[in-house]
Structure formats: structure tokens, C-alpha cells
Amino acid sequence: xxxxxxxxxxxxxxxxxxxxxxxxxxxxxxxxxxxxxxxxxxxxxxxxxxxxxxxxxxxxxxxxxxxxxxxxxxxxxxxxxxxxxxxxxxxxxxxxxxxxxxxxxxxxxxxxxxxxxxxxxxxxxxxxxxxxxxxxxxxxxxxxxxxxxxxxxxxxxxxxxxxxxxxxxxxxxxxxxxxxxxxxxxxxxxxxxxxxxxxxxxxxxxxxxxxxxxxxxxxxxxxxxxxxxxxxxxxxxxxxxxxxxxxxxx
Numbered sequence: 001x002x003x004x005x006x007x008x009x010x011x012x013x014x015x016x017x018x019x020x021x022x023x024x025x026x027x028x029x030x031x032x033x034x035x036x037x038x039x040x041x042x043x044x045x046x047x048x049x050x051x052x053x054x055x056x057x058x059x060x061x062x063x064x065x066x067x068x069x070x071x072x073x074x075x076x077x078x079x080x081x082x083x084x085x086x087x088x089x090x091x092x093x094x095x096x097x098x099x100x101x102x103x104x105x106x107x108x109x110x111x112x113x114x115x116x117x118x119x120x121x122x123x124x125x126x127x128x129x130x131x132x133x134x135x136x137x138x139x140x141x142x143x144x145x146x147x148x149x150x151x152x153x154x155x156x157x158x159x160x161x162x163x164x165x166x167x168x169x170x171x172x173x174x175x176x177x178x179x180x181x182x183x184x185x186x187x188x189x190x191x192x193x194x195x196x197x198x199x200x201x202x203x204x205x206x207x208x209x210x211x212x213x214x215x216x217x218x219x220x221x222x223x224x225x226x227x228x229x230x231x232x233x234x235x236x237x238x239x240x241x242x243x244x245x246x247x248x249x250x
Contacts, residue, residue, distance in 0.1 A: 043078040044137065051078055051089055051108065051136040058093040058107045066103040069094055080137040087140045097144020102233040104147040111143050199249035207242035210235060 043051070054077050064072075074090035085099035095106040112128040131139040200208060209228060213219045221239075225232045 041079055041081065042076060044080045044135070046078065046136055047133050048111075048136040048139050049132040054078075055089060055091055055108050056093040057109055063105050063107055064094070066096060066105055069096065069105050078136060080135075080141075082137060082141050085141065085144070087137050087144060089136065089140065095140050095144075097140060097148070099144070099148060100233070101231045102148055102236075104144055106140060106143055106147070108140070111139050114139065114142055195249045196246070199246040202245055203242050207238050207245075210238045211242050214239065 043054075046054075069090075072092065074092050074094065076088050077091050078089040080087055085097065087095060087097045089095040089108055093108055095108050097104050097106060111131075114126045114128075114131070115123055116126060117123045200211065203211065206228070210224055213224045213227060214221070219227065221232055221235045224230070225235045228235070230238070
């Protein structure tokens, strides 16, 4: 029986008690959650101009990869969450945009003019000055989204180019061969298939699995990720590495 005053429920004739959260407790939980979110944010409302004054000027022309940057143990000076994505600016002048498990590294001071492309083929350039007095995350989020989209498009083009080079059922049959068994090479009479055999024999076990599931079984990247227990970005990277190795043989 439930006691409306204490919010407790007697179970099995009083053997054990289950607590029911009262309105005040719910409010406290919500408040604690909000505080946790606030603690992850940092200098959200400063302008891009103010952010640039707080970070160093990057002199290196080549931007480091995400792992390289994290190995530097950079100190965060600003962090914001926008539509599920997280963008963090560091004292050394770099920033990281993260969305759906993928990362891209930015140089804060190189985020200048922004070109917006319309679907009709026209475009408009938004001058860098427009962003200087806006919240710093606006320009960095736009840059981060564009870079991740460019990365996705590049990977998609790689898939399409590879499919055109190795088109038809013959090569997909070859992709299912146990490439560790050299006697299977006898069935690859066609020169292109022999090249494919040689290329795929150089792939890692994981890369071979991804190639087989994508091209032979027709699975999507998300389905492959679930099948192999990987993240979708990891499948992207595995596929891209495999395609680079294979293209070298053609």
C-alpha cells in the first residue's frame, strides 16, 4: 500500500520498501543535471574576437590530427554544446569540433570568411568581420560542420570510384575468397581480379571484413558498425584505409 505522505510503497507485505521521488526531489534531480551541463560548458558567451585574444597564434601550417592534438595535453579555454555537437577551443590556438563520434581539428585564427553554397549553384561569402562580435562557437561550428561534411563526401567518392574500377559480380566473388589460401588465386584468371587478390591480401582482417560486408553483402556503414561492434566513424576510417591500399594496385 502506498503512503502518500512518505512516498513509500510496501512490497510483499512490507518486505522491502521502494522510494517514490516527490516533486521536490524531481526538481533537485533536474537542477543537478542542469549544473552538470553547465560544468561542461566554458566561456560560452564570449565573442570570437575575445576568444582569439585568449589563444595563441598557430605558426605551423599543417594542422595536427585529433590524436596528435590530445597528446599535447592542451588546456581548454572555451567549450560549447550546439545541437548535440561539442566544440572546444584550446589555449594553443586549436579547436576541436565533435559530432556523432567524429572529430575535426581547426585553427581558431584561420576561421575567416565563410562561403555559403546554395542548391542552385550560386554562393555567398560572409566576411570574417561579421563573426568577430558574435559568440565564438558560431563560426567554429560552421567550420566544423563543413569539414566533417567534406570528409564524408570524400569517403563517398572513394567508394564510388572503387566500385567503378571493380564493377560486376566477378570481383565481389573474389572478395569473399579466403585470401590466405594461395591456391584460391587460380580462380582469378582475369588480370584485374589478380590485382584485386594481391591488394586485398595486404588488408588487415578488419579491413577485409568491412570490404566484404559493404560491397558483397550490400550492408550500410551503420549496419556494418552494428555487426562488428564498431562506431560508424571507425568503419569510415577502416574503409578509407582499405581503399587506399587497393587503389595502389590499379
